[in-house]
Amino acid sequence: MASSPAALKSVTAPISKVRERIGRLPWWLQLAVVVGLAMLVPLYNDDYVTSIGVSVLTFAMLGLGLNIVVGYAGLLDLGYAAFFAIGAYTTAIMTVKLGFNFWTTLLPAIAFAGMAGAILGYPTLRLRSDYLAIVTLGFGEIVRILFTNWDYVDGPNGVWNIPSPSLFGFDLVDQNSYYVIGVILVLIAIIFARNLSYSRLGRGWVAVREDEFAAEAVGVPTLNLKLLAYSMGGMWAGLAGAFFASRVSAINPSSFTFLLSSQILILIIIGGLGSLPGVILGAIVVVGLPELLRGLQNARFLIFAALLILIMLFRPGGLWPQVRARRAPFVGLEDEEEKQAAERPFKLQPSVAEGEAILRVQGLAQRFGGVKAVDDVSFDVRRGEILSMIGPNGAGKTTVFNCITGVQRPKAGRIEFDGRPLGRLKPHSIVRRGMARTFQGIRLFKLMAVFENVMIGASVRERNLPWQALLHSRGERRDERRALKEARYWLRFVGLEEEAGRLATELSYADQRRVEIARALASEPMLVLLDEPAAGMNPTEKLELMRMVRRIRDRGVTVVLIDHDMSLVMNVSDRVVVLDRGQVIAMGTPAEVQNNPRVIEAYLGRDDADEEAELAEATGGA
Amino acid sequence: MSIFIQYTVNGLTAGAFYALVALGYTIIYGIIRLINFAHGDLTMVGSFIGWTVLVSMGLQRLPVFLAIALAALASMVVTSVINVGILQFAYKPLLNKSLLAILITALGMSIFLQNAALLVFGAGVQAYPHLVTSSGVFIGGVRISYAQSIFFTISLVLMAGLYSFARFTTLGTAMRALAVDHDAARLMGINVNRVIAIAFILAAILAAAAGVMIGLYYTQINFFLGFLLGLRAFTSAVLGGIGNIPGAMAGGLVIGLLESYCAGYLSGRWQDVFVFGVLITVLIIKPTGLFGERVAERM
Amino acid sequence: MALLEVDDIHVFYGNIEALRGLSIQVDGGEMVAVLGSNGAGKTTTLRTLSGLERARAGSVRFDDQDITRTAAHEIVGRGLCQVPEGRRIFTTLTVAENLALGGYLMRNRQQELRQRRDVVYETFPRLAERRGQLAGTLSGGEQQMLAIGRALMTQPRLITLDEPSLGLSPLLARAILKIVRRFADEGVAVLVVEQNARQALAVADRAYVLETGRIVLEGAASDLAADERVQKAYLGGFEQIVEEEEGREKEKEKEDPSPLGGG
Known part of the structure; x- marks a missing residue:
């Protein structure tokens, strides 16, 4: 059978293989290795290199946040720099004008940016994604212009002399300490983002991205989730903004332009939509590449843009695309007795008689x-x-x-x-x-694993809150395990337990229909x-x-x-x-x-x- | 009252330029669902081509209208070639794959064109010759420069031309059909790729015309002018209902007027906030823009 | 040599094999029906013939030329035109504009176009009445007429129709099929895909029955109409199996009740 796909595979296979190998390690080990590598940078002891590292970290933080909005939930956002600005200005105003300590400004910075996310999100909920592009772009511009015309923060001149943070009596002024703080913040941000990704929320967002209509019809509260995505995305940027303000010690509105928003968008898309390693890679490319090209002087952004286009042409899915397929999703899940299955916590009893x-x-x-x-x-x-x-x-x-x-x-x-x-x-x-349903034309969430599709159904009556997903709290873990068991139960019911870890698109027509039935039944x-x-x-x-x-x-x-x-x-x-x-x-x-x-x-x-x-x-x- | 009319005249002139550029966004969005971020920058390039012909090559010494016509023509040819090149190289390979990936290549193209212009023409401002701006007429206290009347007329003629093309020719009808259904168009024997290329050429021609007129009207250009211009034009296209050709024209004029009134009566500092505020309000009330969208439902 | 010869084509959507070695033939002036249930591969067949899908293996020959890899818009020019499922008319254009696009390839021969348009208006007088109206405002039946009229404008030698009766009243569905029959009588070959087996068989010369990407039955329409197996294929073709299996199941269940079956 002739095959250009096969030919393509022979090219991309080695890359995929490496990725797969790494992907098989436990995620905390992967993270530890990355942190270990990251900590080598300060040892190099070159302020220039470290400061580039700090920029990479700032962009990584921003990328992790925008990834929630664009990568998970599939909502286009071209004004993301606005949230970054709000975080930065919160810290600047609180430290310089009001005399607060840097650390105490972190939470307000996060909170204000999160609120701004909700304010942007609310009116745009009904808009289709292409319209979001212009509305978010407009929002970004409006916020920037507001800061430019706000006399309290000196308009275009911005805020100066933002103090550096101190910890246990030490002033953290040099690039190395910023770098370490940055690594810690990014680490926290990654853990949170990962927790979200594999939670009820994360699955809900991906479902919205894949097929909003079907998501709503199988029990995902799409409007709430979209609003939450904007708000959470804003929070990450708020944190990055606070960090940025204290690091550069002087901020002004020209740091928060459309160019920045588009750079952040670029980084998550060349990294691979929804992919956390992709965000890190993307941040390194978007910050590092222009630095590497510094020798070319004026031509460097020209070359950067050309390389960017080439990356997209050769890897339209990004450098490290997220693959939600899983080898053995049910490993470690104790086998459930049929009796237990009979007493299902969310089983509803009809009030009308047989x-x-x-x-x-x-x-x-x-x-x-x-x-x-x-x-x-x-x-x-x-x-x-x-x-x-x-x-x-x-x-x-x-x-x-x-x-x-x-x-x-x-x-x-x-x-x-x-x-x-x-x-x-x-x-x-x-x-x-x-009441649950299946669709005439198959409407599975294509880039999600089969068991995740079914878990969407299993989670419809769960009540855990967003912060629980963020922290991966005990209650949330219990719910997750329950949903996973449900998924296994219903996949067994339709005879597809073996296929649970594969992507929904990889299944045959008839099997996809069965997954749809399992997804519907999982909502009891x-x-x-x-x-x-x-x-x-x-x-x-x-x-x-x-x-x-x-x-x-x-x-x-x-x-x-x-x-x-x-x-x-x-x-x-x-x-x-x-x-x-x-x-x-x-x-x-x-x-x-x-x-x-x-x-x-x-x-x-x-x-x-x-x-x-x-x-x-x-x-x-x- | 006369000051109001003056603002109106100024607003309509700027609005006509926005409309020409907005048409480029709307044509391309209409048929391939791409927000072509490079389009504002293409207009900038068009403006620089005109400047090159007039200033560097010295054609400004020719009779005014001949000089302008030659500059515009050269600019149209070059931008058309560039735009089709962009289409073939950066967009076509991704057309049926990933809308987000094309959006990123469009952003990349925007950065590329800006920096290419920066390299070739420098970071500073380049001055266009004062060919048509020096004189004008006063009508009841309202000054209408020749540039305003000429450029507004030219813009209207171009828009009318595009409208008739889309409305009355078979090729134009095919273009509008692409906005509805690519596969059905193929089944009519329409070479979809060719029609898309023609749309890119039309967009480039309008952009070049706008670019040269903007240079002649404001007399100063730089490599960055495409960004703000593109932003306003894209806003216009969305305001009028993206994909909708008369909508983009009306949207451009409305944005031009809003901006002019805001700058005149309130403050120039707030005009972007005002314009975006209006846009967002309109979209919340009517999510498909003032005149409704006309876009492809499937790709 | 038949006008259309499809030989052993395999078509995939991703990993799913939609057509598994399909072969059909259509002669000039012949009306052929393809029957089968939803998802059997009928639409994929027509899309492949029109060049909208590519066969991974096998060949499509039209008028003795290989069109397996020919671009969709060129296939129209050779005389094979499709009336797609769901009509797919250009809703924001007028009736006249829709027809004009049917004549896109002949747009420089206005004289000829006008003649063809008159023929279409003669066949479907309702379209002539509505020529200035936006196509999206037409009723379902009128839209179907427009879709067929638009295809007629391309001057086809083979016209393929995907579920022309979809969503139409039985009366209208019958009328549409009879009009299509008339094309065949006038020398234009017709390949029609239908779920409405009885009606399609009543007007076609020959028919194929398609099941999960393969032809399972073929023959003269009148023979097939009388054939018991057609009813079965149309009804899904597994009644027999059900009866046999059910019988066996009941025997078995008496001995070994299934753990998941009981409530």
């Missing part, structure tokens, strides 16, 4: 641009049954699903779930209430909606699917199924609802529906006599 309507849809109507997609649809789903919804393409089945799961707002109608109306709940809240729903789960499956796979659907029902989960495959539908369903042109045309047991003449007509078509009239009518001819 056989009563757990989902009630009344008079549902939806239209798109004048076209009635769904018109006055009413039906009940009884607790404990398997209900299928069938109908020709375009009959409105998926639209009904979308209205039920809150993805679309119906124009009219009432939807009651487990005895309570759903009203205008957001999709993720509906998932929390106990009372009702699960499966949208064309058999599409693209071969007969054997369909058979397995059919059994799986029954097993799901046997666990007490009510199932609503959309599929075109009549034999699947007729074999597995307790009842069938038939939709045609947005209306329910039949409802009943499979046998009743199968013999309904209207169903036969809508689905299979009827040979009619009066062809010419039909034709003219349809095309608008006389």
Whole structure:
């Protein structure tokens, strides 16, 4: 089989292999080695080299923060220097104007920058990522201009004589001590960033980046997470700003331009989106490369830009792309007894009795641009049954699903779930209430591992707070372990435990569908909606699917199924609802529906006599 | 009242330049979803090409309109070649791979063009000859320089030309079709790569025209002028609804006016804050800009 | 020599093999249907023919020339045009502009274009009424007519249609298929992909049944319409297996209840 991908692989394989080798070491060991290497720099005892090192550290701190916003959550930010400025000015004002000690300014610097993040984030939540580019750029410029015109901080002249920090009576003035402080701060920032990356939050952010719509629909509170990303990203920059202000001892607005924002963005993207080693590498490239080229004088930024473009052309994924695949994600997880599995902490008990309507849809109507997609649809789903919804393409089945799961707002109608109306709940809240779904076209989070995809579902009712994720606290670790166990349990349920560590994209079509089902089930729903789960499956796979659907029902989960495959539908369903042109045309047991003449007509078509009239009518001819 | 009209005249002139540059952003964004950060700098390069022709090569001694026409023509040719080069070299290989990677190469191109200009033309300010700025007419206390009236007219003609091209020719229609669906366009036999290249040439022509007029109007240029200009122009494009050609024209004029009024009635220090404030407010109320966006839904 | 000859093509999306050695033929003036369930590879087949996807192995020959690696826009010029799934009309352009783009390759031959446009308007009088309207404001059926009309403008010798009845009422779906049939009668070969098996078989000359990237059945449309296996292939083709397996399962379950099965 001919293969340019294979040829490409032979080139990139050695790099990937090294990366993989290193990646197999425990992460704290990797970090220790990096810190050890970093500490060699002051030993060189050259102030010039060390000061470049300090700059690398500052940029690394900034990169780690922007990485949360752009790398994890996928929100473009071109005004990140603003948060850096806010941190720097907080420290400058507090030390110079108000006489505070440097160390006491760190928290306020972080807090103010975090608040600024929330202020920027809030109005922009609904904007698409390309618009974020200009809004964040504008925000960056506005903050810079505000400082330039603020007389209290001497406008364009800025603040001078920012004192250096002291520790145990020693003044830390020379580059070496700044370097050491910088290494410590970056180390803390890396640990925090890593904790975030492999937490409920980190997975939620990556899910938002990969597919915001699907993330919301499987239970991720996307708006909150985006706001949090801006805010946390701001905090990192606040810390870097405080450090920077005290190090350079004089700051002015011209240090916080668009150029800086774009440099930070460049560094995380050449490093590799979302990748922590990438941030460090990127910082070294963005700071170090121009220094290396210093001999070229005026041409150095020209060459720098050219090299930058070349890096992007040859490694569009960055120098050290993040790979969320994991070799053996469940190692060290004690084996769970089936009995334990039965008492699941987040298992919801329906309040309606077996056989009563757990989902009630009344008079549902939806239209798109004048076209009635769904018109006055009413039906009940009884607790404990398997209900299928069938109908020709375009009959409105998926639209009904979308209205039920809150993805679309119906124009009219009432939807009651487990005895309570759903009203205008957001999709993720509906998932929390106990309704989960899969998608017609597969919508897994592609660059996440299979088990992480399932963990997204397993975490929807977790209550741990952001700081717990940041510190990787005991409660958060417990939740994580639980979610991981859940992921394993449900992957076993769908027969994919062996594939858990691979990236979702690497799986076959049918397996991806099964992961979707596992992701939905992991949220412990009372009702699960499966949208064309058999599409693209071969007969054997369909058979397995059919059994799986029954097993799901046997666990007490009510199932609503959309599929075109009549034999699947007729074999597995307790009842069938038939939709045609947005209306329910039949409802009943499979046998009743199968013999309904209207169903036969809508689905299979009827040979009619009066062809010419039909034709003219349809095309608008006389 | 007359001072208001004066601000309006000044604002419209600057706004016309923004609109020409904004059209470049909007055309390119419309068809390949790229915020071409290098576009402001391309305009700067265009301005320097015009300066080279007029000053270094001495064409300013020719009759005024011939000199300007030749400078503009040379600038258009050179910027077109550069822009297509940028497309082929830096953007094309990444087109269907990663939008973020292209964004970074665009940023890289911006830095590259700035520093290339810095190397070739130096860090200082270069003076354009005073060919059209010296005289003007007073109408009821409002001074309208010849430069203002001529450049505003030329800008309008160029915009009308672009609009008619996009609106009435098959090629222009194909360009608008790309904003909707690349694959469907391929299925009509449209050579998508070629149409993209043509869009880059159009963007470059408008940028060159704006660059030369800006040089002649403000009479001073430097390597950094592309940044602020690009920022304003991009803001204009977004304000009007990115991808939307009449939107970019209107957006440019609106930004020019806002800026002029703000500088006149409030303070020049706050004009960027004011402009961005308006933009952000508009986007919050109407996330697709004043006139709605026209962009490709899939790549 | 057939007009279109597809020989053993394999097409991949990443690691997923969407077409696993597919071969089909279409003769001039013939209407051929490809049936199959969602995900069977019907759309991938048409996209590969049009050059929007590349076959990793195998060949596509059109009019005796190899077009396996030909660019999509050139394939249109050779006379193979696709009406894509979901119509994919240019919603922000008018009806007339959409048609004009169909004539993009002949844009310098206005005379000829005008003639073709008149033919399209004759076939679909509704389009003539709406020529100045934005295509996005048309109803589903009108959009489908526009998509077909737009393809007719390219002067195709083979027109491929991906689920033309998608989202249309049965009446309209039938009408569209009958119009397409008329093209074949007038000498333009037609390859139509459909889920609506009964209707497609009623108008086509021949048909293929596609399942998970392979042709599992082929023959004259009238034969296939009567064939029990077609119903099965259309219905998913595993009813038999289900019955057999289920029987066996029940035997087994009596002896050894599955640990995960019980609730």
